[in-house]
Amino acid sequence: MNDVLEKISDCIVNMEESSIENLIEKALNCDDINIDDIYSKGLNSGMNKAIELFENKEYYIPEVIVCADTLNKGLEVLRAYGKINKKSKGKVVFAVVKGDTHEIGKNIVKIMLEAAGYEVIDLGVNIDNKDIIDSAIKEEAQVIAVSSMMTTTMTEMKILIEQLNSINIKNKPYVIIGGGCITKNYAVEIGADGYSENAPKAVKLVARLIEEGKDDFIRVYK
Known part of the structure; x- marks a missing residue:
């Protein structure tokens, strides 16, 4: 059992998109392997290894993106055979601020977060701050992530934080920011x-905030 799951994990790390479908189908034919095993011990395990390689400066953003593409192809194959009962590590509401329509960076971070x-x-x-806050409250998200690529729209982030701080709500979500400017x-x-x-570091940041909380701003950035 472990052999085919390890091969799936290695397939993600090695960016072997052409091989992932055959490996998953092979795993599905094993009596002692279920869909959740393939996701957690194969696909997700491989993506976590890819992120670690980035942290160790052995991989760079382009490699991590291809690893994520390989993972997504694997997920498409897996979903065709049944529902994946993966347990969420937490919930993140993500948006590009009002006035900005640049979404490439957001999409990459989204892929990394979901993979993790x-x-x-x-x-x-181009999302209004009120809609972002309302969604976070409704979804009971632990984190709000917003991005901006332009200096003319980055001030929306400051307004968002001020508006969020003015509301008396239980378990107020953390706000993290990013973008070219x-x-x-x-x-x-x-x-x-x-x-x-960047995206891999955003995953680490979300993990630290959700799992440990924020008691020291400098520690969060290590």
Whole structure:
């Protein structure tokens, strides 16, 4: 059993998109392997290894994206055979701020978060702050993630945080920010709970906030 699941995991790490379908079908024909095993011990395990390689500077963003593409192809095959009962690690509401329609970066981060086991509610681009906050409250999300590629729209992030802080709600979600024009210093300035310069680091940031909370801004950025 472990052999075919390990091969699926390695397939993700090695970016072997052409092989993933055959391996999953082989695993499905094993009596002692179920769909959830293939997802958690094969696909998800491989994606986590790819993210670790990025953290160790052995992989870069292009490699991680291809790993994610391989994983998504595997998920498509797996879903055709039944429902994947994966347990969500947490919920993230994601949006590009009002006035900005750049979504490539958001989409990459979304793929990484979902691959790591988080549920992502993708609101899209050019989203009003009220809609972002309302969605986070309705979905009981632990994290709000917003991005901006333009200096003319980045101020929406500051307004979002101010509006969220003005509401008395239980279990207020963390707010993390990112995008081409965003810096760590800006995140500190507007009181964001975190900042990430790329998708794999965003996954690590979400994990730290959800699993450990935020008691020290500097620690969050290590």
